[in-house]
Amino acid sequence: MSTMKAKSNRPKVNPFQRRPAKGKGNVVSFNDADDADEDAEVRNRELKSKDDLKLNARKLLQVRTTLPVYQNKDVILNHLIENPVTILIGETGSGKSTQIPQFLLDHLYSTKQHGSIAVTQPRRVAAINLATRVAAEHGCNVGKQIGYSVRFDNTTSGKTRLKYLTDGMLLRELMMNKKLNEYSVIIIDEAHERTVLTDLILGFLKALINGPRPDLKIIVMSATLQAERFSAFFNDAPVIFVEGRKFDVSQYYLTAPSDDIVDSVIRTVVQLNQGEPLGDILCFLPGQEEIDKAVIIMEKISGIIHRETSVPLMIPLPLYAALPPAKQAIVFAPIKGFKRKVIFSTNIAETSVTVSGVKYVVDSGLRKVKVWRHQLGLATLLTVPISQASAEQRSGRAGRESEGKCYRLYCEKDFKKLPAQTEPEIARSDVTSPVLMLKRYGVKDIVNWTWFEYPGKEALVMALQELYQLGALDDFGDITKKGEQMALLPVQPHLSSVLIQANASDCLSDVIDVVSCLSVENLLLNPLPEQRDEVNERRLMLCNGGKKYGDLIMMKELFDVYFYELGKGASSTSERQSWCKELCLSYRGFKNVIKIRNQLRMYCGRLFEGSQLAASEEGEELGEGISANSERIARVLKCFLVGFSKNTAIGMPDRSYRTVATGETISVHPSSLLFLNKSCPSIMYIEYVFTTKGYARNVSRIELEWLQEVVVNGNAVAKERSTA
DNA sequence: GAGCACTGC
Numbered sequence: 001m002s003t004m005k006a007k008s009n010r011p012k013v014n015p016f017q018r019r020p021a022k023g024k025g026n027v028v029s030f031n032d033a034d035d036a037d038e039d040a041e042v043r044n045r046e047l048k049s050k051d052d053l054k055l056n057a058r059k060l061l062q063v064r065t066t067l068p069v070y071q072n073k074d075v076i077l078n079h080l081i082e083n084p085v086t087i088l089i090g091e092t093g094s095g096k097s098t099q100i101p102q103f104l105l106d107h108l109y110s111t112k113q114h115g116s117i118a119v120t121q122p123r124r125v126a127a128i129n130l131a132t133r134v135a136a137e138h139g140c141n142v143g144k145q146i147g148y149s150v151r152f153d154n155t156t157s158g159k160t161r162l163k164y165l166t167d168g169m170l171l172r173e174l175m176m177n178k179k180l181n182e183y184s185v186i187i188i189d190e191a192h193e194r195t196v197l198t199d200l201i202l203g204f205l206k207a208l209i210n211g212p213r214p215d216l217k218i219i220v221m222s223a224t225l226q227a228e229r230f231s232a233f234f235n236d237a238p239v240i241f242v243e244g245r246k247f248d249v250s251q252y253y254l255t256a257p258s259d260d261i262v263d264s265v266i267r268t269v270v271q272l273n274q275g276e277p278l279g280d281i282l283c284f285l286p287g288q289e290e291i292d293k294a295v296i297i298m299e300k301i302s303g304i305i306h307r308e309t310s311v312p313l314m315i316p317l318p319l320y321a322a323l324p325p326a327k328q329a330i331v332f333a334p335i336k337g338f339k340r341k342v343i344f345s346t347n348i349a350e351t352s353v354t355v356s357g358v359k360y361v362v363d364s365g366l367r368k369v370k371v372w373r374h375q376l377g378l379a380t381l382l383t384v385p386i387s388q389a390s391a392e393q394r395s396g397r398a399g400r401e402s403e404g405k406c407y408r409l410y411c412e413k414d415f416k417k418l419p420a421q422t423e424p425e426i427a428r429s430d431v432t433s434p435v436l437m438l439k440r441y442g443v444k445d446i447v448n449w450t451w452f453e454y455p456g457k458e459a460l461v462m463a464l465q466e467l468y469q470l471g472a473l474d475d476f477g478d479i480t481k482k483g484e485q486m487a488l489l490p491v492q493p494h495l496s497s498v499l500i501q502a503n504a505s506d507c508l509s510d511v512i513d514v515v516s517c518l519s520v521e522n523l524l525l526n527p528l529p530e531q532r533d534e535v536n537e538r539r540l541m542l543c544n545g546g547k548k549y550g551d552l553i554m555m556k557e558l559f560d561v562y563f564y565e566l567g568k569g570a571s572s573t574s575e576r577q578s579w580c581k582e583l584c585l586s587y588r589g590f591k592n593v594i595k596i597r598n599q600l601r602m603y604c605g606r607l608f609e610g611s612q613l614a615a616s617e618e619g620e621e622l623g624e625g626i627s628a629n630s631e632r633i634a635r636v637l638k639c640f641l642v643g644f645s646k647n648t649a650i651g652m653p654d655r656s657y658r659t660v661a662t663g664e665t666i667s668v669h670p671s672s673l674l675f676l677n678k679s680c681p682s683i684m685y686i687e688y689v690f691t692t693k694g695y696a697r698n699v700s701r702i703e704l705e706w707l708q709e710v711v712v713n714g715n716a717v718a719k720e721r722s723t724a
Numbered sequence: 725g726a727g728c729a730c731t732g733c
Contacts (some may be wrong), residue, residue, distance in 0.1 A: 151733090154733090166731065167731080168731045169731090169733080172733045175733075195730065197731065197732085288728090289726085289727085321729065321730090322727060347729055350729085351729085352729070352730070368729085369728060370728065370729085383728090425729095425730090488733080490732045490733080491732085521729095521730095526727060599733095667725095669725090669727085670726045670727090671727070675725075691726075697727095
């Protein structure tokens, strides 16, 4: 192949090979929105008059009719009607997620058929935005004929015939109504993303149409060419292809591989900035470490380059999930003047968020991935090469608004060696929760279930063992009463077993508060290095119990301050926000904690007879705090010990810790309040992650006699039960 | 002395 330079004035560092634009691979259409969850929820509730709705719908129809899917409406609809299962491959901008469900809805109305249509999405925001858009196109308010159902927010009503929902939500519905009688059509959207939950739904649907629901119509929608896989699974179901509408993206490759990826990214960006017309640059890097490094370098050089060479001023911006929301928001604000945004992002910008204005993509070809080791019971965080599909998806981010360019920081021959598709999540995940779900559904033979992707015997055996140890399964592998309760609680099995124990130990309210905090990712933000010690000091000052007993008790203490002390009076919001800022906590995270807490209190109230848990009002009087009450602290931690007995480690004379399960050395994660505290007789941790070494995360101090009491005696009880 | 990304009646 001949090598040519994309632009003759390109400096000779980092030469790229040019490949003709294929312009394929952008998966996400307008439905992928910014981080505007809450705003969307509020916006949707504004009711419009019928005339306004109709007028608006007529306007939108003009746009709809230009969509590729709309132009092939009759062909597609006839196909969907004639076949029980259809695989629909539609590229970005084809309008498949908004139009196909409406075609079917109109068909249901015109033929006076019963039943409604469900469309699943992997993300909340997508479900909400799609329902909002489609309701507008249909000329109704959200929650009438068209609605959505996501955790904490259900806008559907008796009138709803078309429902957008997260795939987690459809699985919940499956647990409640095994045959999904309410629906005549199920559409699985974004199936190519292959999330654990999407894969599970595919398995359930196959079992349904082969069994009690042969009449159920299924449509699997996917953006990439995994068609054969879906088709084969559903008995060679027919496949339809719909073209998309997107702009071409030219690809450039390195001619020699790079050894320093951050350096390589910076060089590419600087060159690009010199030679290319204005437009923002989106750079994909594997993780926060590389991103922070790149931002620091760019901050140092961009001003100098701008002054010396009269090129646009480059504004470096980081983007990753652990970033405080306010800093994330900066990325989405348009920029004016002779400047361009240079966004350094993790995979979050690949599917979850869309940044407008991006004309150039720089792709490191790497990502970080969490891989579960069944034998070791720990998660490893690895930096690995992406798949070809993922590379196409990343490059597509440059072609959303106009033609774009993508610079791949690897050789073309190496691109061709990449796996075609990303390994499905279920193949590298802990399947304890999915297996409990199957058991709750009534699946006897887990191994021979209709798995879309078989997670492997080892994974299943470990999951079954785990569930047995938690008391969710009996000696025959059948679900116990405890298992039934666990499956109904919206937390992972280990935490739901903690909740059940807490009910028995009469400390449910305290434990719910801690579990709610644990359920929110990034509640405790990472302070900047220069603020680290200061923030830690402030947290320690506030959390006397946490200082000794660790992160779980700290969470409870922080929650109490947030919920009870700051929840009073008119200025509570601003007070809470500044308090969160001071302690480097996520205000939005705490709002989610409250939502989860209310949901858990409601579920537990229903699940456990006699436990009276109302969704308590924020700002009500707090009784005695937990800080000075060591008996109460012990009771709470012993409940956690029941669910996490496997996650314990004993303190050694050299002040290291050895895990009880395998005797391996484990370190307290530096984010833990107990990181500097070397005097715990033993510790219990919620998560065991291997990065550079084995780290315990969310760590608590455990007294040896508690271990004796809960773990050893608990095992004796389990033994008794199994021999009885 | 460290933090891929999602999600739940």
